[in-house]
Amino acid sequence: QQPVQSPQAVILREGEDAVINCSSSKALYSVHWYRQKHGEAPVFLMILLKGGEQKGHDKISASFNEKKQQSSLYLTASQLSYSGTYFCGPHRGSTLGRLYFGRGTQLTVWP
Amino acid sequence: NAGVTQTPKFRILKIGQSMTLQCTQDMNHNYMYWYRQDPGMGLKLIYYSVGAGITDKGEVPNGYNVSRSTTEDFPLRLELAAPSQTSVYFCASTDRNQPQHFGDGTRLSIL
Structure with missing residues (x-):
C-alpha cells in the first residue's frame, strides 16, 4: 500500500533543480507532500487534488496525474533551506483521511 | 496557537514496562493519528480515530x-514494552481534505 518514491536521495548545489516522484498502485483521490528536517516533525507543503492540478509554494511546485496514479514535486533554484526528507502521502478517498506515506526522498543542498 | 501537543518528548523504558504517550489538539479536528518512524524510514500508521469513541x-x-x-x-498506550518499539512517535490531526x-x-527508547 505504500507509494514508491524516487529517487531515494538527491544531492544538489544551491540554485539547481530537482524532481521527486511518487507512484501508487492504487487509485488516488489526492496527494499530500510534506518535508521533514532532521529531528523535527513533518511539515505540510501542499495538497494536490484530482484533476491534474498543479500547485506552487514559493519555488516548489507539484503535479498530480490521477490516471497514472503519480505525483511529482518540482524544486526550482534550490535553496539551503530545502534540505530535508520529502514524503508523499497519497490519499485514497475512502479511507477516512488516512495517508499512506512513502519512505521519503532525502534532499541535501550544498552551498 | 498550540496545535498538536505531545508529551513526553523523551522517555526511556525498560523491557516489559508500560506507558502512555499523550496527544492533545486544540483545533477541534475530528481525525487523529498515531505514527511511528524508525530511523531512515517513513511514517507507519499505528492507530487512527475519526471522532470521539471511534478508533481503528x-x-x-x-x-x-x-x-x-x-x-x-x-x-x-504501550503494554509490555519491547526493544522493537524503540522509535519516534508522532501524533497528527486533521479534518477531511x-x-x-x-x-x-x-522519542522512545526501550532497553
Whole structure:
C-alpha cells in the first residue's frame, strides 16, 4: 500500500533543480507532500487534488496525474533551506483521511 | 496557537514496562493519528480515530492500544514494552481534505 518514491536521495548545489516522484498502485483521490528536517516533525507543503492540478509554494511546485496514479514535486533554484526528507502521502478517498506515506526522498543542498 | 501537543518528548523504558504517550489538539479536528518512524524510514500508521469513541487499527497496531474519549485527546498506550518499539512517535490531526498537523514527537527508547 505504500507509494514508491524516487529517487531515494538527491544531492544538489544551491540554485539547481530537482524532481521527486511518487507512484501508487492504487487509485488516488489526492496527494499530500510534506518535508521533514532532521529531528523535527513533518511539515505540510501542499495538497494536490484530482484533476491534474498543479500547485506552487514559493519555488516548489507539484503535479498530480490521477490516471497514472503519480505525483511529482518540482524544486526550482534550490535553496539551503530545502534540505530535508520529502514524503508523499497519497490519499485514497475512502479511507477516512488516512495517508499512506512513502519512505521519503532525502534532499541535501550544498552551498 | 498550540496545535498538536505531545508529551513526553523523551522517555526511556525498560523491557516489559508500560506507558502512555499523550496527544492533545486544540483545533477541534475530528481525525487523529498515531505514527511511528524508525530511523531512515517513513511514517507507519499505528492507530487512527475519526471522532470521539471511534478508533481503528492502522498498519502496525500490535503492542499498542488507543482510546478517544474526547475530541481533543488521543493517548497511545504501550503494554509490555519491547526493544522493537524503540522509535519516534508522532501524533497528527486533521479534518477531511486538510493537511495533517503533526506534534513534535516523542522519542522512545526501550532497553
